[in-house]
Amino acid sequence: MKVPDMIVADFKSALLNIDRIKAAEIFKDIYAEDQSFESLEHLTAKSLEKIGDEWENGQVSLSQVYMSGVISEELIENYLPDDEVFYNDNIKIAIGVLQDYHGLGKKIIYSVLKAGGYKIIDFGEGLTVEEIVNKTLKNDINILLISTLMLSSALKVKNVVDILRDNNSPVKVIVGGAPFRLDNDLWQKVDADFDGKNGSRVLKILNKYTGGGQ
Amino acid sequence: MNSMERVMTTINHQEPDRVPVFHLFSHYGAKEMGISIKKYFSNPDYVAKTQLHMGKKYSNDCLYTFFYAPIEIEAFGGEVIFAEDCPPNSGEPVIKSIEQIKKINPPKIQDSKCLHKVLKTTEMLKSFIGDKVPIIGVVMSPFSLPVMQLGFEKYLELLYFRKDEFEQLMKINQKFCVDWANAQLKAGAAAICYFDPLASPKIIERETYLKTGHKIAQKTISQIKGAVATHLASGIAFPVVDDIVETGSAVLGFSNEDNIEAIKERAANKICLLGNLNGVEMASLDRNKVAKKVKNIIHQAAKGGGFILSDNHGEIPYQVSEDILLEISEAVKKHGIYPIKVEK
Structure with missing residues (x-):
């Protein structure tokens, strides 16, 4: 499911401010809406993609990129489906x-x-x-x-x-x-x-x- | 002019006879001598003699007593890994957990065998060269050293989430950094290169740097009894030029990613620029291309003084050929004579 751009922007801002609490709240709200892991992946992938691009343009620091990745990974881990069926296992x-x-x-x-x-x-x-x-x-x-x-x-x-x-x-x-x-x-x-x-x-x-x- | 006069004139934002060139040779000396990097750094005699030899061969305007970045980790009791053709690397982090920080004491310079080799090298160079060529000593900034002490990931956790332990580690590192810098100055170094890659907004966002590393740099540099050059080790410098000026640094190492004209304008009469040849790229350039690059940099940055030509990382990679280094020195002699003539 596609997450609205405004929420992606809020999540990205929480990541760049190294605000674990705010990021977790956004995650919780998104999941509560449609119980979809796919939405969470869309949210994190889009946010991290934008952060990566901003690093390329010199707008954010390497430490912000790193901490954004860590926070996202922690959140994703918490919501990961038990069977991990979503992963593309055909490719190693x-x-x-x-x-x-x-x-x-x-x-x-x-x-x-x-x-x-x-x-x-x-x-x-x-x-x-x-x-x-x-x-x-x-x-x-x-x-x-x-x-x-x-x-x-x-x-x-x-x-x-x-x-x-x-x-x-x-x-x-x-x-x-x-x-x-x-x-x-x-x-x-x-x-x-x-x-x-x-x-x-x-x-x-x-x-x-x-x-x-x- | 001799090298010292040339360098001092440009640092004072005046035009010397020609643009000074700093080839920052560290482990490159081992290649020059044809011995392993480990053996090279085992004996101050090797380093001192090779520095003098390379100074002459490449018309270098400085002597550089930098051995390798993890030498300070070695002084803290950590491991250094030597390889055949790259700078020695730090091994497993010497601080295994954040809790350990409370129990750490700064190493004493007089008790450290590895640091003694650097001091001995400095003394030998000073006794030979006197005040004709500046000897540049090196310290890691207290703010950037923890990348090797803890590993980058754990350090970022410390920086963002463990304020008390962060401050404790900064106190330890500051004491060590000041002692280490002053010992090198006492041994004969004319200036200290303060490596602070984390001061670059490419690595740590400026807002966080101003609250942390910037204050630490101001406090530390004010206690170093000699001139200091802050080097960001390839990190972009333009957004923090004025911040680095505030630390009391006289020289700033800038990146090949910085816009030369813009940084020159911002630094004018405030801080001398050092840079910004791309060392990694130098390993694969031919003589014509490197000569063009030198010419372009000089044309953009040398006017009015306040500029030293150098690589942008603070260390010449092992893979760069001597032809390229000789070409850089030749190109400086050709295009870097003051007043600089810019061809239209």
Whole structure:
């Protein structure tokens, strides 16, 4: 169900003000109206998408993006249907941080995608090239999201892609993190399939690729 | 003019003989020496000699005693992870829970072996170079250090929801930061680079920064007994130029995402700008493109002084080739001679 723009704006404002109480009240009111989990997903996905766009335009901070994702994920968890039937289980998506131990970017994307109706396998942080490749092949992943912080880690994405292709893996690789933001062409140089600059962009890519999600 | 005169003139918002260039070499020295990053930082002699060598080779207008960001975490008892071709990273957060903050004491500089290596390097450089080239020491701001102490996620919880513990940690970090900065100045550093990436509105919204990190910076910088440059480590700086001026900083490191003309206008006669080459991009540019970039930046930012050309992150990536660095220095000598001639 589509939530009115005015309520999306209120929810977004509560998230940007890191106001957990106000955000929970809006969630409760929306759910009380039609008992629809779909409405809640629409509300969070739309709000987080707008927040992601505003970060791109320099209107909001990374910490606001992160906290918005955390609050949304907490709320979604509380209302998640028991059988989780809504998730698109036909497609297997995983996320991991290559080499680095900084998980903020991964956590943001994870929260946004979860709020957007996708089930994500978390491969963790500090992964080597071999570890991320092995986990991807072992789990038959269809879409692999790789987050990086350092330039050297970003350049190693090419090794990941090369080994996956050598193993005839059809997996699509989406990359994100600071080095890809600082060099707009870097995702192509490392042979990734998509540039996932922020959560809303990744969400759009997945929705296009899977034909939905919410 | 020697480097010190050139830098001091531009910081005083006057035009020196040419635009000063700061190649901020940290772990890049290991590449230059052909040894591992871990080995390089194990011996102050390696760092000091390589700094002097690189200073000459790349016509650098500063010597930089920055080892790696998590050296302060090491002083707090944390782990540092060395890799082959990137800056050393901090390991597991040294503060495991917010409750632990009450029990922490700031490390004593004299008891810390890792910090001693930096001081020793500074002393060696100072005894060799005297006052001809400014030696730049580095501290992490008390406000930004917790990203490594706690991990980013836990720190944001602390910042937004645990005011008492946040203030307690800031007191600990402030005491350490002031002591660490002053020890480097005493060892021979001419100025301190105060890394504060969280001051950028790209990372923390300005409203929150003004209530927290800004006040902390004012209090901390006022106790540092020397000149301070605030660096936002690639974060956009334009919206906080006046706020950084209020902290008492003489220099501001700005981002490649900042509009150069706009920030120049806002900073004029208030704070000297340092930047804003994109280090990540430098790793894949050719000599012609980097020369054009240097020329453009100089044309937009150098007039009237108050400008030092540098990368925008505060550290040259390992992947940047020496050709590119040499080209930057050449381009500065070609296009950065005052008075700056802007071709129409």
